Amino acid sequence: MLSPYTVLDLTDEKGELAGMVLGDLGADVIKVEPPSGSPSRAMGPFLDDAPEMERSLQYFAFNRNKRGISLDLEAEAGREALFSLVEKADFIIESARPGEMAGRGLGFEAMRQANPRIVYVAITPFGQDGPYADFPASDLTLAALGGPMSLQGHPDRPPVRLSLPQAWLHASVEAAVGALTAHALMLRTDQAQFVDVSAQTAMIWTMLQGMVAHSVQGRDFNRRGSIVQLGTVNVQLVHECADGYVVIFPIGGALAKMVEWWVRDGIVPEDWLTAEDWPMYHVKLLQQQPVAHTIEEVLDAVGAYVRDKTKNQLLEQGLAEGVSIAPVNNMEDLTRFRQLQERGFWLTAPLPNGQVAQVPGIFANLSETPMKVHRWAPKLGEHTGEVLGDLLGLATSQIAAASGRALE
Amino acid sequence: MPDTLPFEGLKVADFSWVGVGPITTKYLADHGATVVRVEANNPLDILRVAGPFKDGVPGPDRTQFFADYNTSKYGITLDLKNPAGIEVAHRLIAWTDVFAESFTPGTVDDLGIGYGTASSLNPSIIMLSTCLMGQSGPTASFAGFGFHAGAIAGYYEITGWPDLPPDGPWTAYTDTLSPRFLAVTLMAALDHRRRTGKGQYIDAAQLEMGLQFLAPQLIDHGLRGRSITRNGNRSDVMAPHGAFPCQGEDQWCAIAVENDRQWAGLRRAMGDSDWAKDERFDNAAGRLAHQDEIESMLSEWTHARTPRAVMDALLSEGVPAGVVQRSSDLQQDPQLAHRGFFRNLDHPEMGTVPYPGHQFRISGYDSGPRTPAPLLGQHNEYVLKEILGMTEEEMVDAVVAGAIA
Numbered sequence: 001m002l003s004p005y006t007v008l009d010l011t012d013e014k015g016e017l018a019g020m021v022l023g024d025l026g027a028d029v030i031k032v033e034p035p036s037g038s039p040s041r042a043m044g045p046f047l048d049d050a051p052e053m054e055r056s057l058q059y060f061a062f063n064r065n066k067r068g069i070s071l072d073l074e075a076e077a078g079r080e081a082l083f084s085l086v087e088k089a090d091f092i093i094e095s096a097r098p099g100e101m102a103g104r105g106l107g108f109e110a111m112r113q114a115n116p117r118i119v120y121v122a123i124t125p126f127g128q129d130g131p132y133a134d135f136p137a138s139d140l141t142l143a144a145l146g147g148p149m150s151l152q153g154h155p156d157r158p159p160v161r162l163s164l165p166q167a168w169l170h171a172s173v174e175a176a177v178g179a180l181t182a183h184a185l186m187l188r189t190d191q192a193q194f195v196d197v198s199a200q201t202a203m204i205w206t207m208l209q210g211m212v213a214h215s216v217q218g219r220d221f222n223r224r225g226s227i228v229q230l231g232t233v234n235v236q237l238v239h240e241c242a243d244g245y246v247v248i249f250p251i252g253g254a255l256a257k258m259v260e261w262w263v264r265d266g267i268v269p270e271d272w273l274t275a276e277d278w279p280m281y282h283v284k285l286l287q288q289q290p291v292a293h294t295i296e297e298v299l300d301a302v303g304a305y306v307r308d309k310t311k312n313q314l315l316e317q318g319l320a321e322g323v324s325i326a327p328v329n330n331m332e333d334l335t336r337f338r339q340l341q342e343r344g345f346w347l348t349a350p351l352p353n354g355q356v357a358q359v360p361g362i363f364a365n366l367s368e369t370p371m372k373v374h375r376w377a378p379k380l381g382e383h384t385g386e387v388l389g390d391l392l393g394l395a396t397s398q399i400a401a402a403s404g405r406a407l408e
Numbered sequence: 409m410p411d412t413l414p415f416e417g418l419k420v421a422d423f424s425w426v427g428v429g430p431i432t433t434k435y436l437a438d439h440g441a442t443v444v445r446v447e448a449n450n451p452l453d454i455l456r457v458a459g460p461f462k463d464g465v466p467g468p469d470r471t472q473f474f475a476d477y478n479t480s481k482y483g484i485t486l487d488l489k490n491p492a493g494i495e496v497a498h499r500l501i502a503w504t505d506v507f508a509e510s511f512t513p514g515t516v517d518d519l520g521i522g523y524g525t526a527s528s529l530n531p532s533i534i535m536l537s538t539c540l541m542g543q544s545g546p547t548a549s550f551a552g553f554g555f556h557a558g559a560i561a562g563y564y565e566i567t568g569w570p571d572l573p574p575d576g577p578w579t580a581y582t583d584t585l586s587p588r589f590l591a592v593t594l595m596a597a598l599d600h601r602r603r604t605g606k607g608q609y610i611d612a613a614q615l616e617m618g619l620q621f622l623a624p625q626l627i628d629h630g631l632r633g634r635s636i637t638r639n640g641n642r643s644d645v646m647a648p649h650g651a652f653p654c655q656g657e658d659q660w661c662a663i664a665v666e667n668d669r670q671w672a673g674l675r676r677a678m679g680d681s682d683w684a685k686d687e688r689f690d691n692a693a694g695r696l697a698h699q700d701e702i703e704s705m706l707s708e709w710t711h712a713r714t715p716r717a718v719m720d721a722l723l724s725e726g727v728p729a730g731v732v733q734r735s736s737d738l739q740q741d742p743q744l745a746h747r748g749f750f751r752n753l754d755h756p757e758m759g760t761v762p763y764p765g766h767q768f769r770i771s772g773y774d775s776g777p778r779t780p781a782p783l784l785g786q787h788n789e790y791v792l793k794e795i796l797g798m799t800e801e802e803m804v805d806a807v808v809a810g811a812i813a
Contacts, residue, residue, distance in 0.1 A: 001600040017620075021589070025596040044645070045628040061623035127769070130746035135723050136670075140641060140649060141730035144662035145741070149651065150734045151578035152567060158651035159660055159732050162577055163566040163639045169621045171767075173588035178768035180595035181439055184414035185770060194771050201749055201767040204738065206577075206584040208427070208554075209460060209473040211764050212750070214736035216472040217460040221735070222658070225568075225575045228555070237555055238564070238573045245573055247559040249552075319547060326556035328564045328574055331629035331636060334619065337560075339545045345616050351631075358630045363589050363617045365542075368608030369600060 001369045002027035005090040007179075008082075009066060013040035014199075015095035015123040016062040017172035022091070022179065023065030024362055024371050030085065030387055031066040034073065035404030037380045047353045053380060054352045060377045061359070062172075068378025069387045072404025073106065081402035082106070084392045086114045091179050095123040095168075098133045112192035119182045119193045123168075123175050127198040137199070139165035146203025151210050153223045160223075170206065171199035231286040233295050238328065241306040245328035246314050248302055251282035254323040258302070267304045268297075349376050381405050411773035413440025418598070421500040422446060422481065423521070424510035425453045427554060427583035428538050428614060430477045432590040433508055437480035438766065438776040444500060444791055445481045445782060448488065449813035454553075456784070462758040468784050469757040475781045476763060479753070483782025484791040485813040488519050492809030497521050499796045502529045505601075506594060508536045513548045523609045532607040534597045538590060540582070542613030554580015561618035568638040575638075582614040589617045647695040648674075648702045651732055652710040654718055660732040661710055661718040671695065673725035678709050755780040788812055 002022060007029040009019030016031075016038070023029035031038075043058040044051065072078035086092065092111055094101055101107045101122075108120045122128060125137035132145075143149045143161040153160035175197045182193035204211055210221045226238040228249065237247045250258060256278035262268045275292040284291050306314055311327035318325035327333060335358065340346060347361045362371040384403045388394045394402065418441035422433040430445065430453075437443040447453055455474040462470045487493035498521070501507055507526055509516050516522045516537070523535050540557050541547050550556075558564055558581040559574075568575035590612055601607055619626065625636045641650040641662070651660040665671050668691055675684045683705045688694040695702060710718045715731040722729035731737065738744060739762065747769070750762035758780075766775045792798045792806065806812070 001596040004603070021592055025593065045624055045634075047631070057624040057627050061627060121768075126743050127747055130743045132743035136726055136728045137730070138646075138664035138666060138728035140643075140664040141662045141728045144651065144660070144730035144732045147733050147735065147738055148578055149660075149662065149732045150737075153575050154569060154572055157569060157572075158641065158653070160568060160575065160638075160641055160651070161662075162563065162581075163642075164622065164625060164636060166621060170585060170588070173585065173592065174767045176592045177435060177588055177595070178770065180592055180599070181414050181435070181768075182770045183599070184439075184595065185412065185773070188412050188414070188416075189772070191772070195768050196770075197768040198747065200743065201747070201765075204744075204749075204764060205767060206581070207735070208579055208583060209455075209458065209476075210578060210735055211476065211738070212472055212735055212762050213460045214734065215739060215762050216462055216758070217464045221460075221578075223575075226555075226564075226573070238576065240573060245559075245564070247555055247564065247576075249555070315547070315550075319550060324550065324552035324556050326552060326559040328559045329562050330565045331562065331622075331626060332633070334562050334622075334626065335630060339541050339547045339615070340619075343542050343545045343613070343616070345613075345619075349627075355631065357627050359627050360619045360623045361616070363620055364593050364610055364612040366593075366597070366608055366610055368606050369597075 001025050001366070006030065006088060007091040007093065008032055008085055008089045009093050011093055011095040011123065012038050013043055013058060014168045015093055015172050015175060016040055016059075017169050018093050018121065018123065018175040018179070019066060020062050020064055021173055021176040024373075026369065026371075027091075029066040030383075031063055031068045031378060032082070033068065033070050033380055035070050041380070047351060047355070060351065063377035064373050065375060066378060067375070067383035067387060068380065069384040070381040070403045070405050072402065073104065075401060075404060077398060077401035078404060079105070081388055081392060081394065083114045085387075086111050086118060088391065089115065089118065090183070091119045091121065093121045093123070093175060093179065098124050098128045108192070108194045116192055117186055117190065119179055119186055119195065121175050121179045121182070121195040121197065123171050123197045123199065125199050128196045132200075139167045142167035142199050142203050146200045146206070147210065148203055148206045151207060151221055151223055154225045155223055167199050167203055170202040171197055174202045230282055231288060233285045235295060236299055239303050239306050241311055241314060242308050243310045244330070246306055246311055247326040247328060248306070249324070250298055250302055252279050255279070255281055255298070257321055257323050258305070262301045262305055265305065267301050347373060352379065413773060415440040418442065418506070419504045420444065420506045420508065421504035422508045423497070424508045424538070426455055426510065427477070427580055428586045428590065429508050429510035429536075430455075431583065431587035432536070432538075432594065433481070434477050434479060435587070435591040436506070436594070438778060442795070443481040444795060445478055445483045446497070446500065447483060447485050447784065449485050449784070452784070462761070467757070472758070472761060475755060475758065475761070478781035479763060479777030480779050481782060482787040482791055482795070483785065484788050485785040487810055487813035488521075490810040492806050492811035493813065494520050496792070496796070496806055496811045498525075498529055501526045501533065503796060504530070504533065505598070506534045506536065508538075510538050512551050513537070513539055513543045527607070532601055532605055534594065534601060534607045534610070536590060536594060536610045536612065538586065538612040538614065540614050542616065543611040554583050557582040557614055557618070561615050562622055563618070566636060566638050569640050570638060582618040585621060586612070586614045586617045589620070642699065645692065647692065647699040648706055650703060652703075652707050652718070654710050654715040655713055656715070659715045661715040662730045662732055663706070663722060664728045665695070666728065668692065670727045673727045674722060677721040677725045677727065681705070681709065751777060753777065753780045756783060785812070
C-alpha cells in the first residue's frame, strides 16, 4: 500500500516498531544504524543466550521488512550520504533525546532544507519541550507518570506495570499513525511536517475510561486486582482451573447458562434454577436490591465448576453454549492456540544463528494489498552497498567512508 | 484562516461500537474527517452504560468513556433490524469512503451490509471489520469484554505477582493497542486508494494485533520453551526496579536503575547512605542478586518523602523516576499542562470536562478534539438531510417506516 514511499528509520529500541509497521504496510524502510549497531541489538532475549549483536531477538522482532545500512554520522561522508538519502525519502523517524539531532545538524530544520516535503517524526518520553523534556525515562517510570500503573495490581501490594516493556511499543505504533496523518497534511499543504510523539501521553491513553475519571466523577479509579465492581459489589474475574486460570464475568445470559451447568454437576441444589431471574441478577446487584443468592455464593460456584477442568475445555464448552470463558493464555498456550494456527498467523523465519523459528505474523489481513514479510531483520550493514551504491551511486571507497565499516 | 486539517473532506461511516472501532475512527474525526457514528438504541453501546458518569449519575449521555472516544463525530441511531434502517445504512455506505464495523463475525452479512453488498454499492469503499479473534477460525464467534481479550492475548499472565493469581492489566488491554494499528492501516489504505482508485476489505483480529507487542518473548519461547510470567515490577536485567512507598496515603514512586552510573546517581540522591556503599551492589548482577535487601532499604528512604520529592531528587541525578499518577495527578502534571494535553469541551449534558488530546502533535494545526461526542441520536435529522441529502418527504417516509431506532 505504501510502496511509493521511502522511510529512513534512525531510531533505537524506542522507535523501531514504527518503521516496521510502515514496512509491513509496504513502504521501503531503510534502517540506518551507527557503525556500532542499534542499541536494541544489545537487548535480550538473545539467541542461545549469547549477548551478541546479531543474536538479539528484540532487534529481530521489530526490524522485519527493513533494509539495513550503517552510516557514520560523525564523519562528513556519512552525513553527506544521509542527506542524499533524505532527498529521496518521504519519512524520517528518530528517537533521540529532544534537541540531540538538531545539535548534530541533523534535525528537522536541516532535513527540510534538504527535502521540503519531508515528514519528520520524533519519538521521545515526554515530547520535544516542556519541564520534563530532558528527564530520563524508562518503561516503568512511563507507566507510572502516564497513569496505567495506578490502576494495576493487587490492592495490598505496590501498583504494577505489565511485566514486559510496553511504553515504547505504544509510542512507536502511535508514531506510525502520526507519520501518515502528517503525510496527508503534507499532500494538502506541500510543506514538510514535524510530528512530536510523547510516550507519556501514549501511556495515558492505555488508561481508557480512567484517563479523566476524577474530573468526571469526583474520584480516581484505583488498582483492585482482577476485581470488577458492579455497583457496590466486587466480582472476582480470575478463577483457578485444572491447568491455570480462566476469566469469567458471570452476568446475563451467560450466568443463566452456567447455573444450569452447576445444577447438572451437583455444585448447587436444583432450586437455584428458579431462585433468581439470572439474566437480570447483575441489574439487581447494581441497584442494591435483595438477591436469593449472594455474589459470593455465585463466585464460589464458578470456582467449584472450573476447578477440575482445563482452560481449553472451558473455552470450548463456553463457545458451544454461548458463555464467554477466556483462558489466561501463557506463551506456551498462545503458541498452540488453534485459532491462530488455523488463521495462519504464525510465520516461519530463518534466524541469524541458522535456526528456524515460529514467529508472530502480520497484524491485519487486507484483500487488495495483502501484507507480507519481504525480509527479516537485516544484519548490521547488510544493505549498505546496495543502498549507497545502487540508490546513491556511491563508489566503493565512498561507501566505506560513509558507513564507517568495511563492506560485507 | 482556519487550519487545514489532514483528513478534511474524508467520509467515514462508523458502524462499530465499544472500544476498538470508535477509538480508531476518532483519529480520523479529530484530524478532520466527517465521521457518522451509527448506533442502536437497544442494545446501547456498552460504553454508554459504563462509567465514569458525570457526578456519579448514570445516563447514556453522561459517561466519559463514550465521550472521550466519540469526539468530533456525528451520531445517528438506526434500527438495523428494520428494512428501512438498512436502506439508510445502504445510503451511508454509498456515501462513505471508509466503512468500519466491529460486530460478531457474520453479523454484517446477515444484516445485508456485508462487504459484497458494500462494494457493489460503492466499488472503491474501504471496509474495516475488527473483532477479537478475526473473521475466520474455530473461535471467531467468541464475543467478550476487554478483560476476556486481555487474558486470551497473554496479558493477564504477565501482569501481577508471581505468588498470586494474575491481576491483569487495567480492563481492556487489546483495546489500547489495536486502534493504533487500525488507524495507520486505514490511512495507508486511503493513500493507496488515492493513487490507484482501489478500495479494499480489512480483517483485523485484536488478538493478532495484541501479539505484536510480545514478539521477542514469543519467538524466544518457541526456541527455548521459556514462558515469561508476571513478576511484579522486577526486571531481568535492572535493579532496583519497582514502585516504592512514599509519604501519604497509598502514594508511590517508580524507580528504574538501568545501569551502574544511575546506581551511583541514586546513591548521591540519598546523600550517600552507608547501606548503599556495599560493594555487592556496585554492578547489576550484584544488585539483582540482592534486590530484596536493596528494595527494603530504599523503601525506608522513600517512605520519609513525598513521591514528588523522591522523583525530583532522583531525576536531578539522572535516575529514571516517576510518581505513580492517578487521573487527579494528571490534571496537575506540569509537562501535560505545557503540552496542552487536556482540552476542555462543553458537553450539553455533562458540562465542561477535560478531554485527553492526541499523543502526537503536528505543527501547524490543532488536532482537537473539535466537538464533544454526540448525544444519543443527536444528529439523526442532520445526517439524513444534510449528509445523505434526503428531501423532507424521504426523511419522513424513512422515519415512519421505522428506520430510526
